[in-house]
Amino acid sequence: MGLCYEILVLKLILLLRVNASYHVEITNNAPIVLGATVQFKAELFEKDGSILRAPTGIFRFDWKDNAIPSHEGSFEGDFATSTWNTTYSKELYGPGWYTVQVTVYKKFLFFYSIASRRQDFNITSFFNGKLGLTQNNTTVQGPYISSTTEVIHKINLNEADAQFINTSAIQVITYWFVDCIYYGMTTDLTFAFNYTDAVDQDRDVKALVVASDVPLTTIPPSTLSTLIPNISTTTPSSPIPNITTVAPNSTKFLEPVSNFSLHSTVPFVCLNSSIIPPDPSKTYGYFFRTLKVKAPVSNIVVSGARWLHDGELLNLGVSCNGSSPYTYCVDIIPGEYNVTGNETCHKERLISECQLNISHYFRTTNMSTVVIIIKNEVTKKIASAVINIYKVAKQPQLSVIIVPVSCCALAVVLIVFGIAYYVQSRKRYTIEVADFDFSQASDMEYMTFTDRLKDSINRALNRTRE
Structure with a gap:
């Protein structure tokens, strides 16, 4: 009888899981610095991929990680979203990759598993974020910056790391280097600098953030002959200038500090970013960016x-x-x-x-x-x-009128002179010829005027007929 009951329950569970077809997704705020709180969030989705906004029934979310010692958490209720916060202290855990798992159960007479998911997350030994740049109130996305405008450098920490600083750190100091030249420290993660003398050159900006739960000692500049990882304290030959601590939420324009040595408590970052003095009471962040300085148009x-x-x-x-x-x-x-x-x-x-x-x-x-x-x-x-x-008014040129008129006048003059010359030549060379027939023996008969007129008319008519 008991065996039949167990078989029936197993079939019922399988039937419910097939009909439900849920799946769960995990999100987190990692990477996160060691000592901060990691926030995990699990959301339950239906089989069509839509989030389960109106859950029916009671769900239970069981959380567990693979850390040693491990963390566990369980949350039960009529909700389809679960949030789990876990802190990895520096005293018990080290940096590295961890795995978290969430299993979701639904209640039907009893709780049965409907979905499960695993996810890896990273716990780092340094603060996480990036070195941001601003010029003319505009965020610089690429490596290029203008040589004529002041650049505001700001460490933009991840939200989780920034919250860790706000709740845990008593004092935060940032050490700034440009091409491995130390320009001092600020307490607001901000540094203003102008690259007017570096047109068409590259500049390496490095920043070291040191957060401590105890007050940090302000480090005055001293003497440094070479940048080597062997850090030693030397006594300056000249009086040590006082460094003014910058108030939070302010920007200090720093000048390069020459002839200084890195104090034993100041981490060395220029030669090798991994050479950082271990101090359990401090948390470090190393940020760098290569800039290409250009002259604007x-x-x-x-x-x-x-x-x-x-x-x-x-x-x-x-x-x-x-x-x-x-x-x-x-x-x-x-x-x-x-x-x-x-x-x-x-x-x-x-x-x-x-x-x-x-x-x-x-x-x-x-x-x-x-x-x-x-x-x-x-x-x-x-x-x-x-x-x-x-538009220019088009007027006929003077030559267009003068040339044709002059040519016409010249032609008329030539024609007149030609005709006159021809007439004069004809008059000069005309020869009158008299035709006398001396072979006729008879004398010309006498004719009156009337007879001569008739004879001329007859001759003219005869020529016409011919």
């Missing part, structure tokens, strides 16, 4: 004629200063246009020198604006030039 000069007559070709010359390479584009906008600074390039061209010529033919005689956008890795500059095209 400046002094854009646009030269060339701005007033063009109809049909004349536009020819503008553009030059500027800054670090190469450059990208540029040109846009011609009808009418007068005011630059807003938000203009973008649709098609950019790459050039190595900021010298370019712009040629364009305007088909209309209206006013137009030439917008020129020039960029390099750190800045974008926009210049504009208003072009006016005017």
